[in-house]
Amino acid sequence: MTPIKARLAAAADALAGELESISHRIHAAPELGFAEVQASGWLADFLTAQGFAVERGVAGVDTAFRATVETGAGPTIAILCEYDALPSIGHACGHNVIAAAGAGAGAALAAVRDALPAGRIQVIGTPAEEGGGGKVKLIEGGVFRDVDCAMMVHSFDRNVLHQNLLGVTRAAFEWRGRAAHASADPWAGVNALDACVQTFNAIAMLRQQVRPDCRIHGIITDGGAAANIIPERAAASFSVRAPSIAAMWDLYERVVACAEGAARATDTEIEVLRHDVVYEPMDSSAVLLDLFADNMRALGVALDEPVADRTASSDIGNVSQIIPTIHPWIAIAPRGTAIHTREFLDSAASPLARAGLLAGAKAMAMTAADLLASPGLLARAKAALASKPQ
Numbered sequence: 001m002t003p004i005k006a007r008l009a010a011a012a013d014a015l016a017g018e019l020e021s022i023s024h025r026i027h028a029a030p031e032l033g034f035a036e037v038q039a040s041g042w043l044a045d046f047l048t049a050q051g052f053a054v055e056r057g058v059a060g061v062d063t064a065f066r067a068t069v070e071t072g073a074g075p076t077i078a079i080l081c082e083y084d085a086l087p088s089i090g091h092a093c094g095h096n097v098i099a100a101a102g103a104g105a106g107a108a109l110a111a112v113r114d115a116l117p118a119g120r121i122q123v124i125g126t127p128a129e130e131g132g133g134g135k136v137k138l139i140e141g142g143v144f145r146d147v148d149c150a151m152m153v154h155s156f157d158r159n160v161l162h163q164n165l166l167g168v169t170r171a172a173f174e175w176r177g178r179a180a181h182a183s184a185d186p187w188a189g190v191n192a193l194d195a196c197v198q199t200f201n202a203i204a205m206l207r208q209q210v211r212p213d214c215r216i217h218g219i220i221t222d223g224g225a226a227a228n229i230i231p232e233r234a235a236a237s238f239s240v241r242a243p244s245i246a247a248m249w250d251l252y253e254r255v256v257a258c259a260e261g262a263a264r265a266t267d268t269e270i271e272v273l274r275h276d277v278v279y280e281p282m283d284s285s286a287v288l289l290d291l292f293a294d295n296m297r298a299l300g301v302a303l304d305e306p307v308a309d310r311t312a313s314s315d316i317g318n319v320s321q322i323i324p325t326i327h328p329w330i331a332i333a334p335r336g337t338a339i340h341t342r343e344f345l346d347s348a349a350s351p352l353a354r355a356g357l358l359a360g361a362k363a364m365a366m367t368a369a370d371l372l373a374s375p376g377l378l379a380r381a382k383a384a385l386a387s388k389p390q
């Protein structure tokens, strides 16, 4: 390990108690997306104390922040924190650990700023990953415009460099028919629920024809008012996921066609409402991942194989489509503990979480130091992203 990396690791260790306490505080006070007032405040306070210039509330998002340490003209490396919780089961995705690891990586870099090659470290607080698309709003607000690359770690039950994250787009359908007495005059009605059920059936058939790495799932949000009334209104909402942007939009069109075809078949009117936040697929930067992997090994952390088939989505995908980005997964729970469960919630405040937090913080700080020291690597990562087919 180079002297600067040894110093980074030591700096993270020196802050371990404080980082774990931030993680535990966030864990004990779960806040939903865009309402992470305490979490973002604690992180901003900590980073201010570590010498960062902190902007609270960026791109019009109150619970986002941007903390900057600059050592001269050079590239800008972003380390991202997530800190939103899930409804009803709190920090069962371990975003409290993500937050503390990101802040810890930044703090370690700030602690050795005298020895860092010229450049800028930004710790960016990105709210509302669980559905709100905080990073999409920050991208739209220009927060990543002058950022050269981004990294974060995500809590998991093993150490994995890359897991596919599918692009996801959402649509809501509303069908309008005509109410009638379901026994006295059923022929006078136009059954909107039939259109909804027909849509589910058509999509169930479509599913057989899609690739196994795509996902379509939906719920009925309005199925009528009473069994003795032909439903005049029905509504459903669907998520459509695929591993590439092109495949996602292709599949989305097929799903919309199912709903429109069902409307035609049932003589109902349809309205299609496309959700305005789209999560794009994850495109990990191989250049950055190689550095991160070397640093994990240097820290004595063994890396595991990716878990095939278990794919979710995240707004980090959108960041990965515009700048070189990595989103490695860090073990904070016993193997086999799935995220979004009560068991994972408990693990997110356990000694294992402390170990994962520190490994993630150190490996990110060391990777940032590598990138500042060799701007050619960043150029290579950017060229690789620019040449990727969509």
Ligand SMILES: [Zn+2]
Pocket: 093, 130, 339, 340
């Ligand atoms: Zn989650």
Ligand SMILES: [Zn+2]
Pocket: 093, 094, 095, 129, 154
């Ligand atoms: Zn998560």
